[in-house]
Amino acid sequence: MSTDRILELSELWAGYGATPILQGVSMTISRGEIVGVIGRNGVGKSTLMRCLIGLLETWRGTITFMDQDVTQLPADARARAGFGYIPQGRDVFSQMSVEENLQVGELIGGPKGKKLPELVYEYFPRLKERRRQIAGTMSGGEQQQLAIGRALIGNPSLMILDEPSEGVQPSIVQHICEALKSFRTELGTTIVFVEQNLDTIMAIAERCYIMEKGKITRSLTGEDVTADNVRAQLLL
Numbered sequence: 014m015s016t017d018r019i020l021e022l023s024e025l026w027a028g029y030g031a032t033p034i035l036q037g038v039s040m041t042i043s044r045g046e047i048v049g050v051i052g053r054n055g056v057g058k059s060t061l062m063r064c065l066i067g068l069l070e071t072w073r074g075t076i077t078f079m080d081q082d083v084t085q086l087p088a089d090a091r092a093r094a095g096f097g098y099i100p101q102g103r104d105v106f107s108q109m110s111v112e113e114n115l116q117v118g119e120l121i122g123g124p125k126g127k128k129l130p131e132l133v134y135e136y137f138p139r140l141k142e143r144r145r146q147i148a149g150t151m152s153g154g155e156q157q158q159l160a161i162g163r164a165l166i167g168n169p170s171l172m173i174l175d176e177p178s179e180g181v182q183p184s185i186v187q188h189i190c191e192a193l194k195s196f197r198t199e200l201g202t203t204i205v206f207v208e209q210n211l212d213t214i215m216a217i218a219e220r221c222y223i224m225e226k227g228k229i230t231r232s233l234t235g236e237d238v239t240a241d242n243v244r245a246q247l248l249l
């Protein structure tokens with residue numbers, strides 16, 4: 014296996030109850046890439062992310078992460094192995110302060126996770142200003158920064174974000190995009206993100222996988238990652 018490959022999904026099948034949603038999803042991600050997974054509502058993007066992170070059982074197929082078969086590993090073990098996950102809708106602890114949310118990130122990050130709260134505050138100064146504020150009272154964009162910061166505390170090799178721009182005002186989306194690019198450049202973080210927002214995709218995606226009805230039907234690479242092509246795939 015090539016050493017620059019960090020993640021490989023091979024023919025993944027998964028679903029809910031007896032209903033298959035993912036129907037043979039394959040993809041390969043190299044270290045340090047920023048890759049978008051795009052597609053219309055309900056095609057299975059979030060299901061794919063849940064399967065990847067271990068919150069949903071894989072029926073068939075394999076997930077290989079840093080040359081290790083993680084298909085059967087539970088989510089907490091995958092987190093310790095280097096997965097970081099920011100779910101759709103963010104999911105911060107709304108009754109806890111910013112600071113306390115970040116402390117939970119330290120716990121989730123486990124003994125191998127570097128303690129990075131100061132680094133989080135460098136990328137997201139707004140969180141430092143608001144570190145004693147109760148998370149549930151902050152704006153959508155502030156909560157998204159917190160959710161990303163909490164994942165960053167675990168020092169993930171692979172950060173997985175499910176629609177980071179959803180419900181976030183454009184100026185903060187821009188800031189988040191810059192931060193994600195800095196994680197890659199400065200920390201070497203590989204990033205896979207689900208997104209339907211054209212501006213966000215164009216701002217950060219180096220490659221895109223297109224998902225339709227539980228399958229990856231094509232990909233856009235290099236100079237094919239244009240606004241027109243992406244828009245056509247999203248069928249806006």
Ligand SMILES: Nc1ncnc2c1ncn2[C@@H]1O[C@H](COP(=O)(O)OP(=O)(O)OP(=O)(O)O)[C@@H](O)[C@H]1O
Nearest residue numbers: 029034052053054055056057058059060061101209
């Ligand atoms: N917990 C669940 N139980 C049963 N079915 C589910 C569950 N979660 C999602 N589904 C179904 O799986 C399919 C794919 O949903 P999923 O959330 O993965 O789509 P998505 O591409 O992320 O959509 P969106 O763009 O709206 O976020 C949908 O038909 C959805 O109704």
Ligand SMILES: [Mg+2]
Nearest residue numbers: 058059060101
């Ligand atoms: Mg979704």
